[in-house]
Amino acid sequence: MNIWFATGNQHKKAELAAILRGHVLKIPSDAGIRWLEPAETGVSFYENALIKARALYASVREPVVADDSGLCVDALAGRPGIYSARYGGAVTTAARNALLLGEMAEIEERGARFVCALALLLSPDRFYLVQETLEGEILREPRGEGGFGYDPLFYIPALGRTAAELPAELKNRVSHRGKAGTLLQALL
Numbered sequence: 001m002n003i004w005f006a007t008g009n010q011h012k013k014a015e016l017a018a019i020l021r022g023h024v025l026k027i028p029s030d031a032g033i034r035w036l037e038p039a040e041t042g043v044s045f046y047e048n049a050l051i052k053a054r055a056l057y058a059s060v061r062e063p064v065v066a067d068d069s070g071l072c073v074d075a076l077a078g079r080p081g082i083y084s085a086r087y088g089g090a091v092t093t094a095a096r097n098a099l100l101l102g103e104m105a106e107i108e109e110r111g112a113r114f115v116c117a118l119a120l121l122l123s124p125d126r127f128y129l130v131q132e133t134l135e136g137e138i139l140r141e142p143r144g145e146g147g148f149g150y151d152p153l154f155y156i157p158a159l160g161r162t163a164a165e166l167p168a169e170l171k172n173r174v175s176h177r178g179k180a181g182t183l184l185q186a187l188l
Contacts, residue, residue, distance in 0.1 A: 001188060002026065003120075006056040006066035008035050011148045016065070018172050019181030023188065025065075033059060045069065045082055045117035046129045053121040065184070069116035069177060071150045073100070073138060075107045081115075084150070097142060097153055110137040114154065114163070116176035118184050128187050132179035134163070147171065 002024045005013055010027075017025040028035035038055040042048040045068040052066035070084030080087035080100070088099040104110065117131040134156065142152035144164025151163035156174070163171060172178040 002062060004028070004056055004060050004062055004064045006035070006037075006052040006064055008037070012067065012177070015168075015172060015175075015177055016067070016181055018168065019178055020065075020185055020188070028056065028059075040068065040082065042068075042082070045115050046119065046131055048082060049117040049119035050121070050127065050129065053119040053127065054124075057121050057124070064121045065118060066121070067116055067118050067177065067180070069114065071100075071154070072113050072115055073104070074111040075109045076103060093149060097150060100138070100150070100153065101140070104138055104140075110139075112136055112138050112154065114150075114176040116180045118177075118180045120184055120187070128184065130180045130183040130187075132176050132183065134174065134176040134179070136163075 005016060005025050005027050007013060007027055008029060013025060013027050038051055040048040040051060042051055048068035049066045053064045057064045068082065070081055072078045072081050088096045113136065114134040115131065117129065119127055119129050121127045136154050136156045139153050139155050139162065144152050144162045146166065147164040154163045156163065
């Protein structure tokens with residue numbers, strides 16, 4: 001199946017393409033479509049995923065998958081949550097990670113989870129929503145060179161590594177996006 005992915009993020013495209021094996025995943029820039037993500041006005045990850053899916057579907061009129069994902073830190077009452085990509089404003093990933101580490105500096109309880117909601121829109125009134133998590137904790141300093149975003153700060157005790165230290169194949173199996181994508185793959 002040809003599926004459009006409502007993102008401009010090449011890292012997310014690569015991850016999801018590896019998970020949705022057997023399907024052709026396209027992002028708007030692959031077809032020269034200028035993609036402006038809609039305002040994420042939802043109050044949950046799945047609402048924002050559906051907003052993005054509907055926005056791209058209006059342009060392409062073919063199946064669309066969209067995700068909304070982020071980091072929820074227990075000691076910060078779930079922040080940055082749905083605002084993970086905008087945490088700290090228009091700053092670099094390094095600055096965003098530094099901001100999180102600064103907020104967590106004096107906090108001992110470091111439990112956190114990555115959350116990913118995927119919406120697959122097949123037609124205006126026909127869609128699937130799946131949401132998954134990856135449990136872990138926030139380190140006191142970055143570790144690892146792989147991944148993107150908060151991955152170097154996110155330690156997975158069950159694996160003894162950060163998300164940034166995982167080989168791509170393992171990350172695609174255990175991550176929040178990997179687990180949500182696997183559920184979606186089963187629906188296709």
